[in-house]
Amino acid sequence: xxxRSHQSSSTSLPPLPRTRIQIGLAGMGTVGGGVxxxxxxxxALIFDxxxxxxxxxxxxxxDPLKARAGQISPAQFVKTPQELIENQEINLIIEAxxxxxxxxxxxxxxxxxxxxxxITANKALLAHHGLELARxxxxxxxxxxxEASVAGGIPIIKLVREGLGGNRISxxxxxxxxxxxYILSTMEQSGAGFAEVLQQAQDFGYAESDxxxxxxxxxxxxxxxxxTALCFGCAPDCAQITCGGIEHVTPEDIAIAAEFKCRIxxxxxxxxxxxxxxxxxxxxxLVPYDLPLAHVGGVLNGIYxxxxxxxxxxIEGRGAGAGPTAxxxxxxxxxxxMLRGGVQQDVQQNHTSAHAAPPxxxxxxxxFGVGASRLTTGQTTGxxxxxxxxxxxxxxxxxxxxxxxxxxxxxxxxVSIESLIQRGQSEDDPVSIIILTHAVKGKNxxxxxxxxxxxxxxxxxxxxxxxLDADDEG
Amino acid sequence: xxxRSHQSSSTSLPPLPRTRIQIGLAGMGTVGGGVxxxxxxxxALIFDxxxxxxxxxxxxxxDPLKARAGQISPAQFVKTPQELIENQEINLIIEAxxxxxxxxxxxxxxxxxxxxxxITANKALLAHHGLELARxxxxxxxxxxxEASVAGGIPIIKLVREGLGGNRISxxxxxxxxxxxYILSTMEQSGAGFAEVLQQAQDFGYAESDxxxxxxxxxxxxxxxxxTALCFGCAPDCAQITCGGIEHVTPEDIAIAAEFKCRIxxxxxxxxxxxxxxxxxxxxxLVPYDLPLAHVGGVLNGIYxxxxxxxxxxIEGRGAGAGPTAxxxxxxxxxxxMLRGGVQQDVQQNHTSAHAAPPxxxxxxxxFGVGASRLTTGQTTGxxxxxxxxxxxxxxxxxxxxxxxxxxxxxxxxVSIESLIQRGQSEDDPVSIIILTHAVKGKNxxxxxxxxxxxxxxxxxxxxxxxLDADDEG
Numbered sequence: 048x049x050x051r052s053h054q055s056s057s058t059s060l061p062p063l064p065r066t067r068i069q070i071g072l073a074g075m076g077t078v079g080g081g082v083x084x085x086x087x088x089x090x091a092l093i094f095d096x097x098x099x100x101x102x103x104x105x106x107x108x109x110d111p112l113k114a115r116a117g118q119i120s121p122a123q124f125v126k127t128p129q130e131l132i133e134n135q136e137i138n139l140i141i142e143a144x145x146x147x148x149x150x151x152x153x154x155x156x157x158x159x160x161x162x163x164x165x166i167t168a169n170k171a172l173l174a175h176h177g178l179e180l181a182r183x184x185x186x187x188x189x190x191x192x193x194e195a196s197v198a199g200g201i202p203i204i205k206l207v208r209e210g211l212g213g214n215r216i217s218x219x220x221x222x223x224x225x226x227x228x229y230i231l232s233t234m235e236q237s238g239a240g241f242a243e244v245l246q247q248a249q250d251f252g253y254a255e256s257d258x259x260x261x262x263x264x265x266x267x268x269x270x271x272x273x274x275t276a277l278c279f280g281c282a283p284d285c286a287q288i289t290c291g292g293i294e295h296v297t298p299e300d301i302a303i304a305a306e307f308k309c310r311i312x313x314x315x316x317x318x319x320x321x322x323x324x325x326x327x328x329x330x331x332x333l334v335p336y337d338l339p340l341a342h343v344g345g346v347l348n349g350i351y352x353x354x355x356x357x358x359x360x361x362i363e364g365r366g367a368g369a370g371p372t373a374x375x376x377x378x379x380x381x382x383x384x385m386l387r388g389g390v391q392q393d394v395q396q397n398h399t400s401a402h403a404a405p406p407x408x409x410x411x412x413x414x415f416g417v418g419a420s421r422l423t424t425g426q427t428t429g430x431x432x433x434x435x436x437x438x439x440x441x442x443x444x445x446x447x448x449x450x451x452x453x454x455x456x457x458x459x460x461x462v463s464i465e466s467l468i469q470r471g472q473s474e475d476d477p478v479s480i481i482i483l484t485h486a487v488k489g490k491n492x493x494x495x496x497x498x499x500x501x502x503x504x505x506x507x508x509x510x511x512x513x514x515l516d517a518d519d520e521g
Numbered sequence: 522x523x524x525r526s527h528q529s530s531s532t533s534l535p536p537l538p539r540t541r542i543q544i545g546l547a548g549m550g551t552v553g554g555g556v557x558x559x560x561x562x563x564x565a566l567i568f569d570x571x572x573x574x575x576x577x578x579x580x581x582x583x584d585p586l587k588a589r590a591g592q593i594s595p596a597q598f599v600k601t602p603q604e605l606i607e608n609q610e611i612n613l614i615i616e617a618x619x620x621x622x623x624x625x626x627x628x629x630x631x632x633x634x635x636x637x638x639x640i641t642a643n644k645a646l647l648a649h650h651g652l653e654l655a656r657x658x659x660x661x662x663x664x665x666x667x668e669a670s671v672a673g674g675i676p677i678i679k680l681v682r683e684g685l686g687g688n689r690i691s692x693x694x695x696x697x698x699x700x701x702x703y704i705l706s707t708m709e710q711s712g713a714g715f716a717e718v719l720q721q722a723q724d725f726g727y728a729e730s731d732x733x734x735x736x737x738x739x740x741x742x743x744x745x746x747x748x749t750a751l752c753f754g755c756a757p758d759c760a761q762i763t764c765g766g767i768e769h770v771t772p773e774d775i776a777i778a779a780e781f782k783c784r785i786x787x788x789x790x791x792x793x794x795x796x797x798x799x800x801x802x803x804x805x806x807l808v809p810y811d812l813p814l815a816h817v818g819g820v821l822n823g824i825y826x827x828x829x830x831x832x833x834x835x836i837e838g839r840g841a842g843a844g845p846t847a848x849x850x851x852x853x854x855x856x857x858x859m860l861r862g863g864v865q866q867d868v869q870q871n872h873t874s875a876h877a878a879p880p881x882x883x884x885x886x887x888x889f890g891v892g893a894s895r896l897t898t899g900q901t902t903g904x905x906x907x908x909x910x911x912x913x914x915x916x917x918x919x920x921x922x923x924x925x926x927x928x929x930x931x932x933x934x935x936v937s938i939e940s941l942i943q944r945g946q947s948e949d950d951p952v953s954i955i956i957l958t959h960a961v962k963g964k965n966x967x968x969x970x971x972x973x974x975x976x977x978x979x980x981x982x983x984x985x986x987x988x989l990d991a992d993d994e995g
Contacts, residue, residue: 085830092754200834202680206679206684208570209855210852212567214851280566339837359838360839377688378684378687385885388884410858410859410860412570416570417570
């Protein structure tokens with residue numbers, strides 16, 4: 048992470064003043080370790096692109112004795128966040144601890160207040176405290192970067208905030224959780240059930256021992272909250288996201304979806320409704336083969352966006368892991384190097400104390416694209432507002448007349464049936480009835496399903512999934 | 522394009538100094554008109570993201586009387602590049618004229634020398650003069666932006682230079698010419714021949730009346746030269762690109778490719794060879810259905826990249842047209858607004874004359890990612906170095922023994938046959954022999970084909986296309 052070896056070969060460079068970036072790295076797990084490795088391996092390239100002298104100054108670890116040193120000398124390990132925050136030599140904090148509470152929350156907040164730039168990979172933190180932290184960053188005129196928090200291998204934050212920055216975005220569709228996408232892809236290939244594939248994924252290290260956040264949609268919802276903020280100018284608000292997991296998706300659902308040329312994916316969606324509100328949802332969804340999202344397999348992530356001038360864009364890449372996450376953090380480091388070159392030639396000169404008054408103006412992009420004071424609140428809504436076709440699976444005792452019980456309820460809620468499939472026939476065992484509806488509002492479906500669940504012959508909670516339009520990405 | 526109407530609603534903003542950007546727009550065709558429209562329609566959003574007062578100051582047009590005014594007042598039209606270059610109020614030039622010679626070349630060069638920032642959509646200009654213009658921009662410490670020059674709807678310049686900036690890129694594969702992709706897609710769907718579909722495309726306005734640059738691969742080669750420079754740190758060098766067009770692709774080629782689960786696409790490729798040289802080629806290529814590139818249809822563009830930490834990324838979007846191009850130029854304008862906020866609060870204060878000494882340091886990213894003085898030259902090579910499977914179509918008189926003439930030539934050049942297909946049988950009419958080879962170097966194929974062409978029974982120049990590996994994007 049220092050570029051001295053490279054310096055000797057760069058004598059042809061004009062004598063630019065060197066920007067010195069001293070990093071306080073919090074966490075030395077997969078993410079932190081990846082950053083250290085990338086700074087080391089690509090030091091020459093990174094110097095060429097940044098003209099900055101980038102060093103890991105200190106590393107916060109729980110137990111310095113157990114820490115994997117690698118290129119870090121034992122003297123660089125510290126045990127408390129304060130040792131990073133209060134060190135005047137450190138100008139950039141990289142938070143790679145995770146979790147939306149402390150110590151990550153206080154470390155990020157106090158670092159920003161101390162005038163230090165912060166890079167975080169922590170989607171949970173920003174989904175819960177994004178507005179507050181953006182306000183603090185902007186009030187202290189320091190950048191808060193988070194490229195690694197959403198789809199590490201896809202520079203989507205930069206893409207939305209800068210690359211498509213002049214566009215009014217009307218829609219996001221995405222697959223942003225590699226674990227659940229791996230499980231669904233494997234279920235499709237093997238025909239195995241959810242529990243079995245989850246166990247395999249855990250054995251292979253693709254799923255955590257507590258997989259709740261991944262398979263329940265919570266992790267994807269955190270990421271969606273950040274993307275929604277960037278695309279639609281509203282404060283991150285994961286409480287309003289309709290969130291469903293993949294644990295009730297069955298091999299039968301997958302097989303029937305295939306008959307309709309669809310794959311089941313855990314899809315995140317956000318779109319601007321006609322009344323100006325922003326719909327947000329993360330639920331298992333039928334994706335027609337015609338859409339690129341249907342072909343995002345395994346642990347990959349994919350994101351589709353529609354903007355008023357750019358039209359439709361789709362991007363696919365690895366979502367997580369040491370390499371892609373380090374790649375995203377390096378993008379943030381390079382951004383910071385550019386910023387430092389211009390406005391803060393030397394933090395030690397400008398900041399006589401950690402709480403010195405910040406400069407009054409710097410060309411720092413607002414954290415969520417527009418200033419925190421301009422972000423709207425209370426404008427988001429959930430999946431009841433979604434309009435489109437739906438998939439409903441009912442588990443019923445196969446008695447004559449059950450469809451006669453179902454049909455009037457759907458009719459009363461203005462739910463029109465496009466296809467109805469009843470597989471298997473047995474007087475003793477329950478069978479599945481699958482209904483594909485015409486386009487209708489999610490609220491109508493929810494109300495109808497609530498009534499359906501009261502029919503005695505219907506044995507479980509009905510499974511409901513939206514179906515994307517094949518021309519949704521057209 | 523001014524944001525006054527929006528200002529009144531932004532009283533809650535902190536009293537930031539406003540950056541004023543005065544644009545000299547050269548060209549008011551599709552591209553220039555799109556920029557004017559986007560600045561107008563999304564003025565409030567653009568102000569929120571830039572805190573800049575962005576105005577079109579003057580517009581260079583060939584004939585002011587004929588110019589489509591739109592939001593531009595007649596007094597803003599000028600007739601000579603000098604009126605943009607020498608105007609002290611203008612700090613940003615947008616070159617939307619096209620062509621690698623004058624007037625575009627001199628306008629860009631002289632604007633940079635005069636200390637003005639430049640945005641260009643002109644891939645031909647940069648492919649031919651990129652190194653010189655980058656040197657001038659960097660010596661004068663002004664930015665030269667060109668997001669719109671490659672795949673307008675895909676912010677690929679920013680993606681490579683910034684989003685993936687810490688990665689060592691090993692490979693690019695792309696479809697970057699919408700016209701030829703439209704023609705190939707339509708040939709596949711309709712079964713019609715090249716000439717007929719080209720005529721249709723011209724009738725619909727998807728192809729220009731002189732389509733040479735598009736269908737011959739020259740336009741895609743210009744774009745590839747820029748991407749290669751960014752990805753591999755070499756000066757743009759389109760002279761070294763192996764370039765082939767789609768005019769000899771037949772419906773038979775398309776049908777046989779489909780039998781092997783491939784689509785024919787005009788694919789650009791660049792990759793770092795083991796000896797450090799950079800291979801560049803643009804030729805019709807067989808793309809297996811398994812690769813996302815195979816599904817980039819119609820006028821869309823798609824680009825695949827492989828980086829050492831990020832792994833594989835794929836991005837798809839619209840390539841050209843008023844909207845996507847304006848979107849890309851707006852991204853550059855927003856970048857410039859950030860830069861201006863920091864280093865050049867007011868060009869008029871700092872630059873007492875247009876040729877005043879520039880500041881010695883500013884956080885401007887080098888034009889091609891690394892400084893112009895660091896770009897390598899003479900390191901690029903062409904398709905003879907490509908290694909992989911190939912498709913060869915020979916047009917022969919169906920005489921007994923012709924395959925006995927062919928086989929030894931292939932063997933002598935170490936070309937191993939994977940499949941050989943002979944369709945049709947007629948003593949009077951020529952028939953096609955299609956050979957799919959095992960992986961071999963392009964040089965061997967070229968030498969073998971040169972010999973094959975000398976066999977009397979072989980009637981036309983053989984058609985040769987590389988075949989991408991299905992795991993090329995793995």
